[in-house]
Amino acid sequence: MLHRPILSKRGETGMMERLLAWVERTLMPPMAKLGEQRHIRAVRDGVVATLPLVIVGSFFLLIAFPPVPAWAKAMEPHVAKILIPFRLTVGLMALYASFGMAFSLARSYGMDGLTSGILGMGAFILTTLPQNIAQLADGSPGPGWVLPFANWGGQGLFTAMLVSLLSVEIARFLYSRKLMFRMPEGVPPAVARSFEALIPGSVVVTLVWLVRGLLNFDIQSAIMNLFKPLVVASDSLAGALIPILLVTLLWSAGIHGVSVVGPVARPIWYALFEANAAAAAAGQPLPHIVPEQFFQWFVWIGGSGMTLSLVLLMVFSRSDYLRKLGRASLLPGIANINEPIIFGTPIVMNPVLAIPFILAPMAAGTVTYFAMKVGLVGRPFIAPPWTLPGPIGAYLATGGDWRAAALNLFNVFLGVLIYWPFFRAYERRLEAEAEAKNRTA
Amino acid sequence: MVRILLVCSAGMSTSILIRAVEKEAVARGQQVSVRAVGTTELESAVGDADVVLVAPQVRHRFPQFAEIARAAGKPIALIEPKAYGPFGGPAILDQVAQLLSGS
Structure with missing residues (x-):
């Protein structure tokens, strides 16, 4: 006993x-x-906010590949179409989270959440180089400018995390140094806010563009490689x-x-x-x-x-x-x-x-x-x-x-x-x- | 009518508590409305409450919640671990009465 x-x-x-x-x-x-800790809290809030989309999106995988072989066979010709919601939810998880993380961090500092969230999301998008596909392989006209989003899913969360939180910190630093346009009294607050965000916006956009676009440094791959050992060990x-x-x-x-x-x-x-x-x-x-x-x-x-x-x-x-x-x-x-x-x-x-x-x-x-x-x-x-x-x-x-x-x-x-x-x-x-x-x- | 706001991690476990509190209130002949929210919703929900009670499993975030409640001018307290369950109605209503008389 x-x-x-x-x-x-x-x-x-x-x-x-x-x-x-x-x-x-x-x-x-x-x-x-x-x-x-406020940055960790921001990551938590931003990631958790994507959960409804991830849950719904992942179920389209189940619809595309049902467990019953006969159904799976019937779905086969439509798989690519059924997977569209999956690709644009789970496959864009980092994009959604980049907004949420920047939003939450900004709020914890008492800054405007909406403009900061958009700034953080913009910073994340700027880590991707757009491509102009004028012509497809078969010679037909292509879609024009496109954004490859292969790194915008779960693997991209680390990039989203670092870049969007950094953009909020930059904005906070500039605000604390009083580096912003001030609107006279009487200007509607929403208008005033968007002008206040001009200087932080230009600094963040220029900075990410310098590193990614001009120096051609692949921010996403670098950050993903940095976190790879952690992911593998987990x-x-x-x-x-x-x-x-x-x-x-x-x-x-x-x-x-x-x-x-x-x-x-x-x-x-x-x-x-x-x-x-x-x-x-x-x-x-x-x-x-x-x-x-x-x-x-x-x-x-x-x-x-x-x-x-x-x-x-x-x-x-x-x-x-x-x-x-x-x-x-x-x-x-x-x-x-x-x-x-x-x-x-x-x-x-x-x-x-x-x-x-x-x-x-x-x-x-x-x-x-x-x-x-x-x-x-x-x-x-x-x-x-x-x-x-x-x-x-x-x-x-x-x-x-x-x-x-x-x-x-x-x-x-x-x-x-x-x-x-x-x-x-x-x-x-x-x-x-x-x-x-x-x-x- | 006393409006009680319960805060827990996701607003799920406190929803069990709601029934316990409502049942006890009926037994005592009191008018209460009870609402359960997750930690992130406290800020937007605190305005419509008379008193805020925090679940024991998120007590490490109590200082942060207390700040939000203080800013809104609402009394706030931690729920005793033993009162946090389907039989916790009486203890929680006692705590609410105490909080409201103290403010």
Whole structure:
């Protein structure tokens, strides 16, 4: 029996308590501060704002390549047309984000969001050289001036991030030096604002043009190469397990782990995701395993810490309180919402339940990584909304792989096994407490 | 009518709390309207609220929220972790009453 020693042996519980205290006092403050840093916040807001377009756009991949072979055959002649929304949403993710990031950063400085957002987006677009295609290969007239947007998807997020945030910083620097046109009183504010942005605009546009157009320095490739090692390193077992460990440690101290880790990791996850989606659209094998959907549909089942497994145990608990809470939390849990469980059970600062809360997702992450590595289960390349039930989300995220749904259920089962002894120990403690209360009452 | 604004990470988990608070308000015969928003929506929603309550999992951002609430002249407080769940209605209404009498 595993559960008895955990309560009776002082040493183990004590160690877990020390770990939780360390998380709260040492790990959490700098991490929380990092998550609140204004540039990181701007990246988070800008990237998150693209999510609706990414979710909708990625579903066109599923329509173009449906999981049923007969349908897939029927779609084949229309694939190029069906993929148009996908190319112009997921494939332009960095463009949309460049506006959002500059907007959010400007607002955090109390600057005008709209003009700054447009300035940031312009700076990003200027990193691409337009091309004049007067004639097509077959001799027919071409479309004229076009902008190649191969680097405007997830891989381009890093360029968008650096260039658009830099443009806001330049504008802020110029404003702080009073380098701007001032309009006399009485000029409508909207007009005044657009004139105020003239000097920052000319500096930013000239600067990016100098580097990209005149010096012909390929900003996009340089930045992508700079971040490449980070992206490659993230697509590994360590890249899967480190975020899981950080998120669950933070949550066990009561802090929304994904909202702290996500802003830093999300540009990388998006780059991995977009590479997979692009490969799927091109009919090539998917290169990556660990985009955000890996965590969403195979690890955070029922919410961070894989608490759906715990909820299933609670639904049948002998403790009145746990059973009531479990039943009330079952539907939210299926929709991957678990704050009631985390704070109600509670898991926060609970040395017994924090152990499986960390271990179960680590186990699920390891199993899933290898299952995808060896090709037992398809890799994610579609972004379903995160409140869908786990097996459905896993099925959709992998473009309709039933084995992904099975893996999702297997992971829930694995979680039940890992939570079980700790849950029983905690349940007994609650029962004992309730009994003691009854006796004194 | 007391207008309560709940803030959490995405406005999802607090929507569970809404029902708990509304149920308790009916039991107490109080008139309340409860709204849940994500952290990015606080600034635009704070004007229509009488009191702001912040979910415990975003407490690391509390100083930033407090600044927004103070600018709007609204009382703001953190929800006790134990009150954050389907059975938290009574504790939250008590907290609201306390906040409003304090201001």
